[in-house]
Amino acid sequence: MAVAATVASPWSRSLDRVQQRAIKREAVLRTAAALFNQFGYHATSLAMVAERLQVTKPTLYYYVHNKEEILFECVRLGLGLLRAAIADAAASGGSALDKLHAAMHEYALIVTRDFGMCLIRVGEEPLAPEGRRKLRSLKAELDHEFRALIEEGIAEGSLAPCDAKLAAFTVAGALSWIGRWYDPKGPLSPEEVAHETTALLMSGLSPRAAAAPQRAR
Amino acid sequence: MAVAATVASPWSRSLDRVQQRAIKREAVLRTAAALFNQFGYHATSLAMVAERLQVTKPTLYYYVHNKEEILFECVRLGLGLLRAAIADAAASGGSALDKLHAAMHEYALIVTRDFGMCLIRVGEEPLAPEGRRKLRSLKAELDHEFRALIEEGIAEGSLAPCDAKLAAFTVAGALSWIGRWYDPKGPLSPEEVAHETTALLMSGLSPRAAAAPQRAR
Numbered sequence: 001m002a003v004a005a006t007v008a009s010p011w012s013r014s015l016d017r018v019q020q021r022a023i024k025r026e027a028v029l030r031t032a033a034a035l036f037n038q039f040g041y042h043a044t045s046l047a048m049v050a051e052r053l054q055v056t057k058p059t060l061y062y063y064v065h066n067k068e069e070i071l072f073e074c075v076r077l078g079l080g081l082l083r084a085a086i087a088d089a090a091a092s093g094g095s096a097l098d099k100l101h102a103a104m105h106e107y108a109l110i111v112t113r114d115f116g117m118c119l120i121r122v123g124e125e126p127l128a129p130e131g132r133r134k135l136r137s138l139k140a141e142l143d144h145e146f147r148a149l150i151e152e153g154i155a156e157g158s159l160a161p162c163d164a165k166l167a168a169f170t171v172a173g174a175l176s177w178i179g180r181w182y183d184p185k186g187p188l189s190p191e192e193v194a195h196e197t198t199a200l201l202m203s204g205l206s207p208r209a210a211a212a213p214q215r216a217r
Numbered sequence: 218m219a220v221a222a223t224v225a226s227p228w229s230r231s232l233d234r235v236q237q238r239a240i241k242r243e244a245v246l247r248t249a250a251a252l253f254n255q256f257g258y259h260a261t262s263l264a265m266v267a268e269r270l271q272v273t274k275p276t277l278y279y280y281v282h283n284k285e286e287i288l289f290e291c292v293r294l295g296l297g298l299l300r301a302a303i304a305d306a307a308a309s310g311g312s313a314l315d316k317l318h319a320a321m322h323e324y325a326l327i328v329t330r331d332f333g334m335c336l337i338r339v340g341e342e343p344l345a346p347e348g349r350r351k352l353r354s355l356k357a358e359l360d361h362e363f364r365a366l367i368e369e370g371i372a373e374g375s376l377a378p379c380d381a382k383l384a385a386f387t388v389a390g391a392l393s394w395i396g397r398w399y400d401p402k403g404p405l406s407p408e409e410v411a412h413e414t415t416a417l418l419m420s421g422l423s424p425r426a427a428a429a430p431q432r433a434r
């Protein structure tokens with residue numbers, strides 16, 4: 001599995017202190033996420049993160065306390081990106097169908113990138129109960145927002161009547177799975193994957209000509 | 218998250234030795250899988266497995282060497298169940314569409330149960346590189362078999378023309394995700410979830426009346 005891109009080490013830039021620190025911390029997190037995605041959380045050490053950023057391990061401790069904090073932040077950032085995508089889509093105007101389509105497409109793109117991929121490949125599982133609980137509650141909010149978009153589409157009539165909760169999980173599952181299998185070195189671009197997967201979820205596997213009757217619940 | 222069922226402790230039965238050992242080992246694995254699914258891999262100790270089975274921790278070591286071996290076996294068994302479901306469906310005769318439908322339905326049911334759920338919720342991530350590599354190669358075979366069913370359906374004309382690899386991942390993702398969110402104490406039975414999710418993947422989110430044109434690749 002290939003890493004999407006190596007993060008350029010930002011230690012040499014001259015910016016004001018707070019901004020510099022934020023940029024460097026983000027570089028630490030992003031580099032760690034890329035390594036977690038490639039080698040797995042347990043097989044990745046802080047020494048590997050330091051090496052890739054060409055800094056010493058003690059330097060890292062200026063930005064993060066430990067590997068667990070890094071994972072927590074990576075997963076939180078991944079969830080934040082997905083929630084922002086849904087919120088942007090929801091606020092974009094247009095039909096419920098357009099919003100859902102935009103949210104699905106963006107969701108697919110996010111899970112091909114460092115933090116989104118880390119959310120899917122590693123997730124909160126390795127964390128202590130408190131961290132797991134916090135991230136699960138953020139996930140539950142994400143599920144809710146996604147479901148609301150689907151409910152809106154059903155109410156509008158642009159989506160087939162279905163169990164919105166189950167449909168939201170079906171869509172989120174298919175899109176999230178991209179983060180597991182997607183290989184940036186493979187033949188498909190993130191855009192192509194996002195486009196095709198979204199289209200497939202919208203129109204289904206069965207040919208549209210031989211339409212089966214819709215089952216409403 | 219609720220555990221599907223507590224495994225009855227089989228230490229008291231009188232069967233021949235080899236058979237007894239196999240039954241007891243399976244009880245150890247299944248109990249561990251249920252605990253991993255409920256509490257997470259890292260938060261589950263062998264002492265908790267022993268306690269639930271009402272045996273001493275040293276007794277467990279007669280069946281398994283360590284927690285890592287248990288997880289490896291649970292994931293391997295989960296993958297084995299999915300592969301058997303696909304193989305059964307493929308051998309069942311009938312149209313390619315019937316086979317795919319049967320495989321999808323069974324796949325969904327399996328991930329609501331201990332080993333299948335453990336494959337999805339924990340997976341091979343916490344294992345050492347050799348174990349991870351072995352399980353990933355089994356996963357790749359599973360992906361291949363699933364894809365072959367979809368290719369057969371496209372060739373038969375009962376599935377819409379699409380990128381079979383991407384369609385297989387989309388379906389596998391949506392079905393696998395059930396193992397993440399499914400709660401046996403929730404309102405839906407595994408049968409209902411399997412039925413609805415399979416139907417949704419087959420017909421898509423868009424109403425069949427307002428069919429969008431199919432995009433072939």
